Amino acid sequence: MCNDLTSKKELNNAKQGGILFLNTYPPEVSSSDIRRKLALHEDVSTLLPKMVYNHVQKTGIYHNTMTKQEKLLSLILETLENMKAEELVTYALSEQSDIASVAVICNGRSSRHVESIAENLAAAIKKSRLAKAKIEHDRIGEWVLIDLGSIVVHMMQANTRQYYDIDQFIKESHDSNTSPPLS
Numbered sequence: 001m002c003n004d005l006t007s008k009k010e011l012n013n014a015k016q017g018g019i020l021f022l023n024t025y026p027p028e029v030s031s032s033d034i035r036r037k038l039a040l041h042e043d044v045s046t047l048l049p050k051m052v053y054n055h056v057q058k059t060g061i062y063h064n065t066m067t068k069q070e071k072l073l074s075l076i077l078e079t080l081e082n083m084k085a086e087e088l089v090t091y092a093l094s095e096q097s098d099i100a101s102v103a104v105i106c107n108g109r110s111s112r113h114v115e116s117i118a119e120n121l122a123a124a125i126k127k128s129r130l131a132k133a134k135i136e137h138d139r140i141g142e143w144v145l146i147d148l149g150s151i152v153v154h155m156m157q158a159n160t161r162q163y164y165d166i167d168q169f170i171k172e173s174h175d176s177n178t179s180p181p182l183s
Contacts, residue, residue: 035062036074041128069150072130073102076153079124080106083117085155091170103170104153107161111141117155118144 029047034056037044045053056062073090080088085106093103108114115137122133125148137144143156143164154166161167 031062036078038062068130069101072125072128072148072151073104075124075128075130076104076121076148076151079121080104080117080153080155083120084113085117087158087161089167093170100147100150100152102151104151105161105166106153106155107158108141108155109157111157114144114155114157115141118146121146121153121155 029044034044034047037047038056044056048056077088077090085108088104088106091103091105093100106117108117118135118137122135125131125133125146131148131151134147135144136147141157142160143154146153146155154161156164
């Protein structure tokens, strides 16, 4: 016979065990967020109930589930989103490029915003030690490129992006190959 219990104390004192129903609320963080943060060696202790955090630490669940490139791409996208980059698009280039396998393109609202996005992204990458960033820019904040080896990130003003039509260039390359955009 199994008893429904109303407190932890009743559960501990029950001779035959029982079921204790607890009112819980879903966490405000997803498991994908937890994986990403752990992959970037960020502290998640304040995001999880203590029991869950201890389980994650003890079992190693969610650790080392991302490749270095996935970690880097995750860091890039998170940083760009935090910096309020606009028109963010990610393309798989592996079929059409020997230089990089992923291109990330985004807009900034002004020259200062483009440069700020680039500076913050470069700092985040340096802090993570996931890659060495090579930065190319036009000195007037219309277009900044960060070359990370397998990933290139283009940050530009909307009018510059429209003028060079880099998205269409990549899409045409996708049409001639079979590699679709990632987002």
